[in-house]
Amino acid sequence: MKTRVLILGAGFGGLELSTMLSEEVADQVEVTMIDRNDAFVFGYSKLDVMFGRGEMAGARLPYERFVKPGVRLLREEITAIDPVGKRVTTDAGVHEADVLVVALGADYDMDGTPGLAEHGDEFYSFEGAERLAGVIPGFTSGDAIIGVCDAPFKCPPAPSECALLLHDDLVAKGVRDACTITFVLPLPSPVPPSPEASKVIGAELADRDVRFIPGRRISSLRDGVTVLDDGSELPFDLFLGVPRHRAPDVVIESGMTEDGYVPVDFYTLKTSYPDVYAVGDVATAGVPKAGVFSEGAAKVVARSIIADLGRGEPAEPHKGQGSCYIEFGLDRVARVDIDFLSGPERTGSIHAASKEFVAEKDEFGSSRRARWFGL
Numbered sequence: 001m002k003t004r005v006l007i008l009g010a011g012f013g014g015l016e017l018s019t020m021l022s023e024e025v026a027d028q029v030e031v032t033m034i035d036r037n038d039a040f041v042f043g044y045s046k047l048d049v050m051f052g053r054g055e056m057a058g059a060r061l062p063y064e065r066f067v068k069p070g071v072r073l074l075r076e077e078i079t080a081i082d083p084v085g086k087r088v089t090t091d092a093g094v095h096e097a098d099v100l101v102v103a104l105g106a107d108y109d110m111d112g113t114p115g116l117a118e119h120g121d122e123f124y125s126f127e128g129a130e131r132l133a134g135v136i137p138g139f140t141s142g143d144a145i146i147g148v149c150d151a152p153f154k155c156p157p158a159p160s161e162c163a164l165l166l167h168d169d170l171v172a173k174g175v176r177d178a179c180t181i182t183f184v185l186p187l188p189s190p191v192p193p194s195p196e197a198s199k200v201i202g203a204e205l206a207d208r209d210v211r212f213i214p215g216r217r218i219s220s221l222r223d224g225v226t227v228l229d230d231g232s233e234l235p236f237d238l239f240l241g242v243p244r245h246r247a248p249d250v251v252i253e254s255g256m257t258e259d260g261y262v263p264v265d266f267y268t269l270k271t272s273y274p275d276v277y278a279v280g281d282v283a284t285a286g287v288p289k290a291g292v293f294s295e296g297a298a299k300v301v302a303r304s305i306i307a308d309l310g311r312g313e314p315a316e317p318h319k320g321q322g323s324c325y326i327e328f329g330l331d332r333v334a335r336v337d338i339d340f341l342s343g344p345e346r347t348g349s350i351h352a353a354s355k356e357f358v359a360e361k362d363e364f365g366s367s368r369r370a371r372w373f374g375l
């Protein structure tokens with residue numbers, strides 16, 4: 001009898017986990033991975049799309065190209081999860097598992113910030129980024145706000161990147177002097193675990209005359225006005241928002257979450273339910289919400305499942321290490337190396353922005369396109 005591994009979500013975490021299981025134990029497992037979408041898209045493509053540097057169609061990696069021995073990828077909507085019975089209901093039926101892995105990412109809570117949907121824009125969904133691609137070219141004067149509604153949120157450097165790229169866009173249009181840019185962030189600094197990276201990004205923001213307001217959440221929006229959590233108000237003509245995040249409703253309804261996310265052992269990614277793991281943005285796992293950490297967590301879970309099958313080396317604890325690439329504008333990219341779980345302290349170090357890291361970021365994407373999609 002093969003071990004039935006059911007993976008919920010074909011994002012960074014699900015794709016890497018199912019690839020490793022296929023590569024190493026396809027003869028012993030029957031892997032079913034479920035996702036509602038028909039394609040995977042790298043999060044950072046949204047910045048390219050909103051600033052007209054790429055088309056969404058080109059960024060889509062179709063799941064029909066994900067073909068791995070021993071893995072079935074089903075396009076279904078997950079409607080209920082029973083972590084005790086390891087039974088999952090979808091719009092197409094019921095799936096039962098011996099090992100269940102929840103990798104459903106984080107959803108956006110548009111209603112969590114009153115007025116955001118009616119009066120602002122957001123750039124964290126594909127639809128939002130595509131909409132903004134039609135709005136940003138027409139923004140030629142007035143006040144722009146990049147506003148992060150609450151923390152935690154995916155890819156902590158992404159809003160800073162947005163501010164730097166918006167500056168470049170306005171300079172290229174010859175209208176920078178007619179516009180202001182304000183950046184509101186709930187965190188105390190752009191990349192809190194790395195004072196060094198925060199200093200460098202802070203200096204870049206200051207150089208570009210971006211007003212940075214750290215430590216403040218967005219409470220609400222009304223027509224042309226943002227209200228912060230200290231009651232202060234900022235006028236805007238363009239609001240580029242990062243919505244509040246939380247685990248998908250189906251995960252919350254399963255009873256697996258605490259404070260909005262699934263608690264796991266940071267080092268093994270095991271939940272409190274036997275043979276049930278959670279990886280990536282859906283979990284509270286002691287690491288930032290970013291694809292590179294979802295992938296790292298998936299590798300640990302793959303090792304653990306493979307070891308339980310009597311194959312491979314015992315799983316090593318999750319080290320929480322990964323590199324994030326940060327767009328600095330003017331075709332330069334910096335790299336921040338993060339290490340959250342391997343030692344007593346969370347650390348992060350930055351490597352200065354250069355053209356070299358543009359190529360390295362491209363390689364980050366193309367290596368995964370090749371590994372997962374054969375593209």
Ligand SMILES: Cc1cc2nc3c(=O)[nH]c(=O)nc-3n(C[C@H](O)[C@H](O)[C@H](O)COP(=O)(O)OP(=O)(O)OC[C@H]3O[C@@H](n4cnc5c(N)ncnc54)[C@H](O)[C@@H]3O)c2cc1C
Pocket residue numbers: 008009010011012013014034035036037042043044045046047076077078079103104105106123124125154155158248250279280281282289290291292293294324325
């Ligand atoms: C603007 C922006 C820039 C970013 N830049 C970077 C970067 O440079 N580097 C980096 O590492 N990360 C980056 N990220 C973050 C990265 O995209 C996420 O952290 C990563 O995708 C999380 O991986 P995951 O596997 O946990 O979940 P996801 O990749 O979000 O996958 C979850 C999957 O679950 C599916 N799903 C959810 N609910 C259901 C349901 N009910 N039924 C069926 N399917 C469902 C979804 O369709 C999705 O495919 C960025 C994000 C944004 C928004």
